[in-house]
Amino acid sequence: MGKRIVVNMGVTETRIAVQDGNLLTELHVERRRQRSIVGNIYKGIVTNVLPGMQAAFVDVGLSKDAFLYAGDYTANLGDYERLMLAESEDEDIEVDEVERREAPMPIEELLRKGQEVLVQVSKESLGTKGARITSFISLPGRYLVFMPQAHHIGVSRRIREDRERDRLRQIVRGLRPSAGGFIVRTVAEGKGEEEFASDIQFLIRLWEQVQARYEQAAAPALLHEERDLIFRVVRDLFSPEIDEFLVDTPAAYAKCLEHTSSLVPAQASRVKLYEGRAPIFEATGIEKEIEKALRRRVWLKSGGYIVIDQTEALVAIDVNTGKYVGKRDFEQTVLKLNLEAVTEVVRQIRLRDLGGLIIIDFIDMEREEHRQQVFRALKKALAEDKARTNVLEISELGLVEMTRKRVRQDLQSLFCAPCPACKGSGVVKSDLTLAAEIFRKVQAAAADLGGQEILIRVHPEMAQYLTAEEREGLELLQEMVQRKLSVQPVATLDREEYEIISR
Numbered sequence: 144m145g146k147r148i149v150v151n152m153g154v155t156e157t158r159i160a161v162q163d164g165n166l167l168t169e170l171h172v173e174r175r176r177q178r179s180i181v182g183n184i185y186k187g188i189v190t191n192v193l194p195g196m197q198a199a200f201v202d203v204g205l206s207k208d209a210f211l212y213a214g215d216y217t218a219n220l221g222d223y224e225r226l227m228l229a230e231s232e233d234e235d236i237e238v239d240e241v242e243r244r245e246a247p248m249p250i251e252e253l254l255r256k257g258q259e260v261l262v263q264v265s266k267e268s269l270g271t272k273g274a275r276i277t278s279f280i281s282l283p284g285r286y287l288v289f290m291p292q293a294h295h296i297g298v299s300r301r302i303r304e305d306r307e308r309d310r311l312r313q314i315v316r317g318l319r320p321s322a323g324g325f326i327v328r329t330v331a332e333g334k335g336e337e338e339f340a341s342d343i344q345f346l347i348r349l350w351e352q353v354q355a356r357y358e359q360a361a362a363p364a365l366l367h368e369e370r371d372l373i374f375r376v377v378r379d380l381f382s383p384e385i386d387e388f389l390v391d392t393p394a395a396y397a398k399c400l401e402h403t404s405s406l407v408p409a410q411a412s413r414v415k416l417y418e419g420r421a422p423i424f425e426a427t428g429i430e431k432e433i434e435k436a437l438r439r440r441v442w443l444k445s446g447g448y449i450v451i452d453q454t455e456a457l458v459a460i461d462v463n464t465g466k467y468v469g470k471r472d473f474e475q476t477v478l479k480l481n482l483e484a485v486t487e488v489v490r491q492i493r494l495r496d497l498g499g500l501i502i503i504d505f506i507d508m509e510r511e512e513h514r515q516q517v518f519r520a521l522k523k524a525l526a527e528d529k530a531r532t533n534v535l536e537i538s539e540l541g542l543v544e545m546t547r548k549r550v551r552q553d554l555q556s557l558f559c560a561p562c563p564a565c566k567g568s569g570v571v572k573s574d575l576t577l578a579a580e581i582f583r584k585v586q587a588a589a590a591d592l593g594g595q596e597i598l599i600r601v602h603p604e605m606a607q608y609l610t611a612e613e614r615e616g617l618e619l620l621q622e623m624v625q626r627k628l629s630v631q632p633v634a635t636l637d638r639e640e641y642e643i644i645s646r
Contacts, residue, residue: 147387148380150373151424152395159376160429167432169380170494172557173372180205180264180274181550182283182369184353186362187276189258194251200273201262204363207273211262213250215277259362261353267551280353282346285378285406286331286338287315289346293324301329301526318343323350330382377402381410388414391423436494436554443487447480451491453555457500460488464506478513481505482520489524498530498549505541518543564638572639574608581609581641582620589624594645596627601641606632 151158155176161169173179185203192199199216200208254260266275282289296315298308311327311334318340319325331338349367356366369375377399381388388403388410390396396416403411417423424430435441442448446466452459462484464476488503503521508514514537521543525532534545561567572580585597601609609617609630621628636642 145386146384147389148376148385149423149427149429150376150388150390150395150399151422152390152392157372157395158424159372160424160427161380162427162429165428166490167429167436168490168493170429170433170436170554171372171376179267179369179372179551181267182264183365184261184263184280184367185209185276186357186360186364186366187260187262188362189254189256189260192251192254192256194249197250199250199254201260201276202363203262203264203274203276204365205268205274207268209262209264209274209276210272211254211260211276211278213253215265215275215279216250216253216260216262261357261366265550269552269556280350281326282349283328283378284342284346286328286334287342287346288326288328289343289350290324290326291322291350294322295324297324297326299327299329299331302327302332307332314339315343320347323347373398374402377406381407383410385410385413389417389423389427390414391417432494433554433558436491437558441487441491443480443483445480445483447484449484449488449491451495451497453497453553457502458497459502459504460491461504462488462506474508474510474513477506477508478516481508481513481517485517485520485524489521489528492547493528493530495554496530496549496551497553498547501545501547503543503545505537505543507541508537514541574605574612577605577639577641578609578613578616581643582616584641584643585620585628586624588643589626592626592643592645594626596629596646597624598629598631598644598646599641600631600633600636600644602636602638603632603634604638605641606630 146161146163149160149162151160156172156174159171160167187201187203187209190200190202190208197213199211199213201211203209260278261280262276262278263280264274265277268274280291282291296312296319298311302308302311311331314336315325315327318336320343325343353367356364360366370378373395381403388399390399393416396414399414400411403414417426419426422430424433439452440448440450442465448463448465450461450463452461462481464480484505491497492501505517508517518534518537522534525534525545528547531548532545534543537543562569565571581599581601585599589597599609617628617630633642
């Protein structure tokens with residue numbers, strides 16, 4: 144089986160998976176009450192300018208003010224053009240890859256409190272942070288991305304043949320209007336004037352609508368909302384490489400057919416309605432893959448495994464030999480396991496949508512040629528990732544430092560919540576540690592507590608431990624405080640919670 148897209152339309156959420164063979168490579172989730180705002184365009188009001196951070200907060204009508212870096216805003220459209228051209232035509236940008244590093248002037252000279260601005264969301268609100276926004280608007284079509292404030296024509300770096308790149312650039316140059324720049328997307332390879340002309344017409348009309356709404360709307364206001372997940376997947380992922388587009392409900396099937404007929408009519412026959420009795424994600428093995436993607440440890444076929452730990456500052460990925468002992472010398476064993484780990488590490492990074500700073504700890508390799516072989520394999524695997532990555536060479540300690548751009552919540556943040564028992568730390572105090580802590584608190588509180596008896600109210604599991612394993616300790620504590628001690632189990636208390644009262 145080749146590549147396929149599988150759509151599960153649920154009551155509260157839509158899940159869309161991409162499979163390569165039987166392997167799950169991408170998972171996209173959109174919830175009815177939590178639509179993604181990446182790509183939305185707003186008319187906002189500057190609420191605060193922070194010279195020390197070279198940034199501003201902008202009210203765009205969301206629950207939290209959005210965050211605008213000075214490098215993501217310019218009042219001079221010529222500055223934007225120079226930033227575009229600075230990327231170099233030899234390394235043409237892919238969609239969403241324009242990085243703004245330096246502002247043309249200080250933020251306090253660009254923006255003032257109360258100023259109205261036209262902005263687009265470039266990064267979802269993550270954790271306690273508000274959404275990140277930019278004034279550099281980009282409107283994606285099927286084959287092109289329109290950038291109204293630029294004049295540059297770029298071609299996706301994934302289109303590698305020079306002759307094809309030149310051909311595509313010449314076609315777009317001949318069709319584009321007097322204003323605006325374009326990026327030719329990867330799926331445009333091999334396409335001609337007809338497809339590009341249709342895309343350009345649609346995108347120009349969309350931009351004109353955004354401008355008209357900006358003039359009429361009172362800030363803060365939503366001017367343009369990105370389409371739903373099914374539309375975005377058809378537009379961005381339904382390439383000729385996809386052999387099957389499997390959908391599990393008639394409503395979603397009709398919607399997919401509608402979008403496919405307008406965007407990629409030649410591939411409409413690949414959209415199929417799933418009619419099996421088992422849930423579609425279970426029948427295709429995707430549900431099990433999602434469960435694995437939420438685990439800390441991921442096993443490799445050889446018997447080795449990788450461990451993925453996510454922190455606020457970075458993601459650490461550790462490669463371990465596990466049960467794998469190899470058949471040749473130790474260096475060949477390590478090389479084979481590291482090469483196997485590369486494929487799974489990159490798959491997990493994409494599937495979990497890990498971002499920011501990522502550290503990969505491969506098993507130490509003595510030979511430089513082995514380190515280079517693993518590094519080349521890692522770079523090749525990452526070339527399939529649509530998110531922008533920057534990878535440093537493997538160090539002598541076997542460490543790889545890399546960064547990956549992420550605009551939405553990672554899988555763990557999307558599907559999981561902090562454990563109420565450990566408060567997200569991943570560990571809880573041992574019974575012995577908690578018992579010793581309670582005894583100290585009783586000693587300290589005894590002098591201030593009246594009454595004839597001290598009552599220790601704890602979680603039922605802790606009550607069982609105190610009365611069974613720490614009976615001798617309770618008797619010693621009674622002698623020390625000269626008061627009767629009683630333990631009361633309380634189911635409503637968390638495992639580490641306790642109350643000390645007198646009666």
